[in-house]
């Protein structure tokens with residue numbers, strides 16, 4: 001949105017606290033059936049908290065949208081149309097909110113409520129997910145130093161041990177890091193389940209019928225660790241299972257950290273780029289240190305908070321590596 005809430009340094013930001021608490025409440029509601037009916041949920045004290053958090057989020061985003069609309073108005077008055085339409089340099093500096101307003105047709109486009117919904121979806125879908133994936137990957141690399149060495153070797157060759165900035169061509173060369181990230185997303189998918197509504201009666205291979213209108217939960221975690229699809233070593237951390245010659249899925253949905261089908265993750269390519277960019281920035285400069293794992297099955301305790309997170313918060317130590 002183009003607003004800095006300084007979340008790293010200011011963990012007590014009202015927006016951040018409300019967002020986190022709201023996600024907690026939603027997660028509790030998903031897993032406690034008695035909290036599902038609105039009439040019952042609304043009788044409970046947690047409902048007031050839920051509404052308060054929503055109010056904080058809505059007011060914050062509404063204010064940002066309002067400011068942006070005013071900014072646009074001022075810009076319009078001070079600029080002739082041809083400038084804003086064809087100045088490609090300007091587009092590059094635009095935020096996602098700017099683009100949503102402009103490309104949806106400005107005042108005739110998305111309403112403020114529609115813009116708010118888009119911004120909230122993106123905030124929830126696009127921030128913690130990638131951070132959680134980076135955290136799990138670092139924790140895994142601390143547990144498996146030999147795998148980390150191979151990642152470091154690859155990065156060393158790409159950057160020739162220098163401090164030069166990353167360019168997009170470097171990302172394509174990070175083939176081993178790519179496999180490490182994919183394997184990390186398999187064993188520790190930040191979004192461990194998705195929820196769908198059954199549109200028509202559906203008979204499962206077991207013979208059971210899912211009646212139309214019912215809600216179902218698809219466990220990405222469960223599919224990713226099922227020996228039926230991944231073999232007896234399904235729980236092993238083995239990035240090379242993603243080597244083209246070894247990767248042969250029985251069904252495309254056996255691997256779906258970003259979901260699958262028409263409502264899959266909108267940001268999955270961006271997520272892979274940002275995860276690899278962040279990891280390479282850390283791993284080419286620092287050795288990630290932790291307690292090495294005794295066996296091939298990583299023991300990381302997880303908790304569910306809409307997203308799946310590491311109970312210990314992915315705590316690792318960093319040791320500076322020498323650079324040229």
Ligand code: HEM
Pocket residue numbers: 121122125126127129130133189190191194195256257258259262263264265266267268270271
């Ligand atoms: C490792 C990082 C990420 C993972 C594991 C992930 C995973 C997912 C999954 C599983 C869904 C489907 C949810 C469902 O069907 O209920 C989803 C949806 C979505 N994701 Fe991601 N995501 C990641 C990063 C991102 C990023 C960086 C963005 C934005 C830049 C993003 C934007 C979205 C959006 C907008 C949707 C909703 C799509 C729709 O409903 O049509 N995601 N994501």
